[in-house]
Amino acid sequence: MPAMPSSLLEPLWQQFAVLLPRRSEFDPAHPLGCHRRRVPDETVFRLVVEALVHGSGYERVAITGCSDWTIRNRVKHWSALGLAQELHRIALAAYDKMIGLGLSELSVDGCQTKAPCKGDQAGPSPVDRANQGLKRSTLVDSGGIPIGLVSAGANRHDSVLLGPTIDAARRQVGNLPADATVHLDSAYDGKPSRQVLGAQGLSGEIARRGAPAPIQVGKRWVVERTQSWMNGYGKIRRCFERDGRVVDFYLYLAAAFVTIRALIRRARNLYRWPHRPTARRLR
Template sequence: MPAIPSSLLEPVWVQFDALLPARPEFDPTHPLGCHRRRVPDRVVFAHVVDALVHGSGYERIATEACSDRTIRRRLRAWAEVGLGEQLHALALAAYDRMIGLDLADVSVDGAITKAPCGGERAGRSPVDRGKGGMKRSTGTDGDGIPLGLIGTSANRHDSPLLRGTLEASSRQLHHRWPEQVTAHLDRAYDNGPSRDLLAELGFDADIARKGIPAPVQVGKRWVVERTNSWMNGFGKIRRCTDRSASIIDFYLYLAAAFVTVRQLIRRARALYRWDTRLTTRRLK
């Protein structure tokens, strides 16, 4: 059984393949001219997706067609040039063109997950007895489509991450903010620096007040909680064992790209017709 339905995996792979540089099947610089055939990128990408979904170690998902060392080398090369961010930006552009991003309302929130192997994005988790943990701060549009993400250690407060999250969202959107934007935030952002930042950016602030009960269903910030749940459905995000910051960021944006394309396909079913259009809401 595939880790990702083919109707979702193939569109993502087509866009990812378009970002890859052309590489010869054999290494022309080999002194004997008899280097082993290069493992196709499509095969390696399928293994990387397996690692993303299941959260397994590379030794466990390696096969005769692709070794764990090949997965690590190719993954490092892809992460260093920012292919994850580029893929997510393409997914956002396609969603905006076909469905339309709701940028009049944005939500930002943090989520803490496990990072048992430590690394550049790990720290003591305040909600897991001080074990290794990672925090990601996610910005979404009014429908919960992930716009920008940043990863950091679990012991960081949400409020200082607000600027970085909004800047990451701007990069992914190429600074296409409407004239009036309302930021919906929970009470962790109820402080002077957060309000000053939103005023600096020209955003209206809808922030839950400290000491006043405010269920997440009240207002429009519940969508970011749902997006965090979607992201936690990927095993590599829920329990990250990688130590390199660039690889962690690659996985974060790859997961965000899958979330965006999944929502694009589901919402496009009612608006468009195409040859391979799904007949049910469930992706197969």
């Protein structure tokens, strides 16, 4: 069974292939003028998606003709180029063109996951007996489409990551509307968060500390749903990567899949195209 439905994997691969730098089939710097053929990028990309979905190590998804070191080196190269961020930016542009991003109502929240191997973006988790964990701060639009993501150690407070998360969203979609409202939970109820929102030219609807959540849940439930979508990917739910750029690569790759899945589900009722998925569950 494929790791991802072809209706999701194929369009993302086609866009990802356009972003890849041109490289010859053989290594021109080889001293004998010959070398083994380079493993095709499409083969490596599909194995990377398997690792993302299942959370498996590279040695478990490696196949004959593509070793785990080939996958690992290719991921490091792609993450250094920022290709996952650019892929996510393309997916957001497609969604905005066909459906439209709801940027007037935004939501931000953090989510803690496990990071057993420590690394650049890991830290002691205050909710997991100080075991190493990863915090993911996510900004979504009114429909729950992930726009900006920031990774940090699990011991970082949500309010500290609010500013970098908004900056990450601006890099992905451009300037946010001046009248946009950011919905936040009680963890952001403090002067630092309000100062960040004021400096960014945004207004905030922040839940008060001490009040029951169901009474003041507001419109931020969409970010909770998006966090659960992101946690559906094994590599995000339990991250063994140590390089911070590789961690961000997988975060934005998962966000691109979440965006494209939402785009297909919304667009199939509005548009017609060959091989349009009709089943409720994409496959």
